[in-house]
Structure formats: structure tokens, C-alpha cells
Amino acid sequence: MKNVADKVTRFSSELVDAAATEGERENRSARQQLEHWARVGREVSNQRHVARRRVEAALTGRVPLSELSAEEGVVFNAEISVALEESLATGNHVADRAAQGRATIALDEQGRVVKHLPDGTQILL
Structure with missing residues (x-):
């Protein structure tokens, strides 16, 4: 070997x-x-x-x-x-879904729930 x-x-x-x-x-x-x-x-x-x-x-x-x-x-x-x-x-995935015209809900760096809209704006939930 x-x-x-x-x-x-x-x-x-x-x-x-x-x-x-x-x-x-x-x-x-x-x-x-x-x-x-x-x-x-x-x-x-x-x-x-x-x-x-x-x-x-x-x-x-x-x-x-x-x-x-x-x-x-x-x-x-x-x-x-x-x-x-x-x-x-x-x-x-946020960018991929935005390109499809879809919103994404995810945790941000501080652990907060954020809704990412396809236009790039974010809403803290």
C-alpha cells in the first residue's frame, strides 16, 4: 500500500x-x-x-x-x-425571494423578527 x-x-x-x-x-x-x-x-x-x-x-x-x-x-x-x-x-435567500417578488420573514443579527419586502424595505415585527 x-x-x-x-x-x-x-x-x-x-x-x-x-x-x-x-x-x-x-x-x-x-x-x-x-x-x-x-x-x-x-x-x-x-x-x-x-x-x-x-x-x-x-x-x-x-x-x-x-x-x-x-x-x-x-x-x-x-x-x-x-x-x-x-x-x-x-x-x-432574502435577495433570491425579493427577485421573485416575495417577502421573507427572518431573524436579524439581534435576534429580532423582521419582514423583508421585495422593494428592499424592512419591517420589524
Whole structure:
């Protein structure tokens, strides 16, 4: 087996903190926990049997969620959770909705509920 040097990879502090917490419960370092999660995720992603295809079909709306098994539901929920986290981290949903002519209600930096109107004005609720 070829000896491959570790590569530097950046993770969000939230993910590293979660890995440290979970790793402590599992007697792993944060790095070991991240590697474990990555391997598990890789295996789930690599599955190309019927169950994985059914989850993918449910993600695209071709199979009703009610038809998924409990195990398929777990994978479905994990995929949705990751997609939402990625979308929230990278998107500007207020601007996207304003471009569609839609208002958005969100929390501001002070934790107050604010309604963002499509014209750019804000109303504190």
C-alpha cells in the first residue's frame, strides 16, 4: 500500500465542534470522528442498490416519502438536512425571494423578527 501524506482540509468550526463532542462519546478524536463520518457518508453515497435508487427517487419527488422504509427515510432525512445546511450557508435567500417578488420573514443579527419586502424595505415585527 502506498504511503500517502495527509492533506490539509478546512472544515467549519461547527462541524469540528460537533465531531469533538461525538468523538468524545465514541472514544475518538475530532479528526477520527470526521474521518469516520466521511467514510460512512462515502459508503452511503456509493450504495447503488434498490434502496439508494429509491431514496434518490424520493429526493426528486418521483417516489412518495410514505413508500420509503425506515432505513431509507433516515438516509432521505440526512440528505435533506445536508442540502439545507449547504443552501443556508451559501445562499442569499432574502435577495433570491425579493427577485421573485416575495417577502421573507427572518431573524436579524439581534435576534429580532423582521419582514423583508421585495422593494428592499424592512419591517420589524
